[in-house]
Amino acid sequence: MxxxxxxxxxxxxxxxxxxxxxxxxxxxxxxxxxxxxxxxxxxxxxxxxxxxxxxxxxxxxxxxxxxxxxxxxxxxxxxxxxxxxxxxxxxxxxxxxxxxxxxxxxxxxxxxxxxxxxxxxxxxxxxxxxxxxxxxxxxxxxxxxxxxxxxxxxxxxxxxxxxxxxxxxxxxxxxxxxxxxxxxLNITEYNQPAGGCLLTDKNFARRMTDTLQYGYRNFRETIALKWGRHFRINKDFKAILGRNDDENTSLLRYAHKDDTIMQFSYNAGGTLILKGPQPNSEILSIAAGLIQRFSKFKNEAPQEINYWPVADKNNIQTIKATLINDAQFDKIKI
Ligand code: SF4
Missing domain, CATH: 3.40.50.620 (HUPs)
Known part of the structure; x- marks a missing residue:
């Protein structure tokens, strides 16, 4: 049979x-x-x-x-x-x-x-x-x-x-x-056609273009494109600044081992992930300026910001922020 x-x-x-x-x-x-x-x-x-x-x-x-x-x-x-x-x-x-x-x-x-x-x-x-x-x-x-x-x-x-x-x-x-x-057919479970594909979003597309132009280490790097404010400091360094607690947490979770984490020593602004290995003090200071610009100290004297490598969280150091004016801001904003 x-x-x-x-x-x-x-x-x-x-x-x-x-x-x-x-x-x-x-x-x-x-x-x-x-x-x-x-x-x-x-x-x-x-x-x-x-x-x-x-x-x-x-x-x-x-x-x-x-x-x-x-x-x-x-x-x-x-x-x-x-x-x-x-x-x-x-x-x-x-x-x-x-x-x-x-x-x-x-x-x-x-x-x-x-x-x-x-x-x-x-x-x-x-x-x-x-x-x-x-x-x-x-x-x-x-x-x-x-x-x-x-x-x-x-x-x-x-x-x-x-x-x-x-x-x-x-x-x-x-x-x-x-x-x-x-x-x-009694189908009750399905995704509503909500936000849809992020590649159709022009802001996301700008971030993706930047990532593809300057390089990425692996596909996980692109996960963070959907969170925070993004800045291209130079060809080797990019900064992503969280806009709220959820984004800060997500950015920390997906940071690469060669990245640097930056934030105030107390709760005064967002968490910034500086992407790129071994930043010098000039780059760190610009990134610190971005944190300050989006904090209550925006119009005040340069503040001290903490930073540490993802791979060495006990190695906390401090850098003084460079104040970022509007022209500089527009130049590095992605
Ligand atoms: S790129 Fe086009 S086909 Fe692919 S997931 Fe996005 S909308 Fe759908």
Whole structure:
């Protein structure tokens, strides 16, 4: 007696409305679904929500970390940027290529996504969806269940692994039909389309451009791009000043071992991370001036600021701040 082979698929799962709905549609066709969540260095969609969505639907959940390879794509995307520094087509090619590796690793039959034809200008137009499919080596093996009926048939459908008639024909920017379907299918857990991808944010993009221009030590360095005020002192040194307790704590947690921590000896201003090895007194004094500028001593005489290397927290020393005028401030602000 031969038993019917279980069809296995890898689904890209951000935990948002579309990818969650796509996972539910494919799962309900009897497919063994492995949801892959891509973790951006600086965070993006809520991973906990994506995990909850996977649990609720009853699919497996795997996280893949985007790292230096991704940053190099952000530096020079073959298909260009969207509104800011978002290389959407190349971003998808990279993610889908990695998901394809995972698909081969677990012996899955195909990949699917929650893409909807015409929903996003850069990456969900018919031709860019084709580029992504070909660029990631997934020709015929990339299923878009939410709009499959509007696209060319995939091998997955032609080979009878999935019945095309059970797939959807959604298009455009409105999400009304998806919301109706989530209610019908009892999907209650998904990420709301909140802030979205930080690469589409112009302030974040300026910081990213600076980081890629002056270099980074590893992808963890880019995590801190989302916190604090950023200053480029010279090509070797950059300062990040926390704006509140949460940012101060986060910046401390992600400081590199070669960085220097600076703050008042008492609670009078933010914590500053001076990035770059072995700063001289001139650099330290400028960084101290930044702390003073954002403290209640802004218009007072230069203050004394404590500093110590991340790698030697007992080696606390003091430096007098250089007062930073508006012109200097504008020059170094990122
Ligand atoms: S919006 Fe951001 S995460 Fe989404 S495809 Fe574009 S670059 Fe990638």
């Amino acid at each position: 031969t038993s019917k082979k279980t069809i296995k698929a890898v689904g890209l799962l951000s935990g948002g409305l579309d990818s969650t709905l796509a996972a539910k549609v494919v799962k309900d066709l009897g497919v063994d679904v492995h949801g892959v969540y891509f973790s951006m260095p600086w965070g993006c969609c809520d991973k906990a929500k994506a995990f909850e969505a996977a649990q609720k639907i009853g699919i497996k959940f795997i996280t893949l970390q985007l790292d230096e390879r991704y940053l190099e794509i952000v530096r020079k995307p073959k298909h260009g940027y969207g509104s800011a520094m978002n290389p959407c087509v190349d971003c998808r090619i990279h993610m889908f290529s990695r998901a394809a590796q995972y698909m081969r690793h677990i012996g899955a039959d195909f990949i699917f996504t929650g893409e909807v034809l015409g929903q996003r200008q850069m990456s969900q137009l018919r031709h860019s969806m084709k580029w992504v499919e070909e660029g990631s080596g997934l020709t015929g093996k990339l299923l878009r269940p939410l709009c499959a009926q509007l696209l060319e048939q995939t091998e997955v459908e032609k080979n009878g692994l999935i019945d095309r008639k059970k797939l959807l024909n959604l298009s455009g920017r409105s999400r009304r039909e998806q919301i109706r379907l989530t209610e019908e």
